[in-house]
Amino acid sequence: NAGVTQTPKFQVLKTGQSMTLQCAQDMNHEYMSWYRQDPGMGLRLIHYSVGAGITDQGEVPNGYNVSRSTTEDFPLRLLSAAPSQTSVYFCASSHRTGPLEQYFGPGTRLTVT
Amino acid sequence: TQLLEQSPQFLSIQEGENLTVYCNSSSVFSSLQWYRQEPGEGPVLLVTVVTGGEVKKLKRLTFQFGDARKDSSLHITAAQPGDTGLYLCAGAGSNDYKLSFGAGTTVTVRA
Numbered sequence: 001n002a003g004v005t006q007t008p009k010f011q012v013l014k015t016g017q018s019m020t021l022q023c024a025q026d027m028n029h030e031y032m033s034w035y036r037q038d039p040g041m042g043l044r045l046i047h048y049s050v051g052a053g054i055t056d057q058g059e060v061p062n063g064y065n066v067s068r069s070t071t072e073d074f075p076l077r078l079l080s081a082a083p084s085q086t087s088v089y090f091c092a093s094s095h096r097t098g099p100l101e102q103y104f105g106p107g108t109r110l111t112v113t
Numbered sequence: 114t115q116l117l118e119q120s121p122q123f124l125s126i127q128e129g130e131n132l133t134v135y136c137n138s139s140s141v142f143s144s145l146q147w148y149r150q151e152p153g154e155g156p157v158l159l160v161t162v163v164t165g166g167e168v169k170k171l172k173r174l175t176f177q178f179g180d181a182r183k184d185s186s187l188h189i190t191a192a193q194p195g196d197t198g199l200y201l202c203a204g205a206g207s208n209d210y211k212l213s214f215g216a217g218t219t220v221t222v223r224a
Binding site: 004031033035040041043044045048050056059090092096098099100101102103104105106107 | 117154157158161203210211212
């Protein structure tokens with residue numbers, strides 16, 4: 001099992017550009033989520049999904065879109081990148097019942113100039 | 114949003130010493146998790162506690178969930194350089210799918 005995979009590992013964008021961060025898991029987890037990690041702020045939830053076709057907003061959803069067309073994939077789209085979106089982004093998955101024990105991907109380091 | 118406060122923010126100790134990291138909130142959680150994160154990697158789950166007053170041990174690591182399920186602690190006995198990392202606590206409410214994370218404690222164990 002590959003677990004949770006994320007691509008790309010690193011990305012540099014100019015302000016106003018759009019892009020999609022890819023996330024896939026092969027553990028048949030119903031629950032998938034996106035977090036951003038900034039120094040001194042821990043992990044903040046951007047969006048999450050409890051199954052294919054279902055998504056909901058987390059703590060910091062503005063400027064990001066998600067979709068969940070399959071159980072395996074949960075892409076995160078930046079519509080018009082801003083310097084405030086410079087961060088490390090983590091995708092995670094878990095079963096949707098129980099304590100949501102997250103399996104994290106390796107992260108994508110995004111810089112917006 | 115259920116806030117989790119971790120203390121201290123940074124901890125630097127000598128190999129062989131003990132340390133305790135705290136995770137506190139004014140909210141009640143149905144479960145609380147501890148993760149460890151190493152530079153350039155995603156967090157890895159260490160333990161989940163679900164019952165008030167519960168104590169779990171993982172080799173030299175001891176995790177405790179407060180009786181009121183609002184706080185937790187992580188105690189490391191005889192720390193080793195391999196314990197170095199960012200320790201994160203995370204709590205889940207009983208009726209939502211949103212996991213809240215603390216800001217983390219950076220632990221450095223010097224050889």
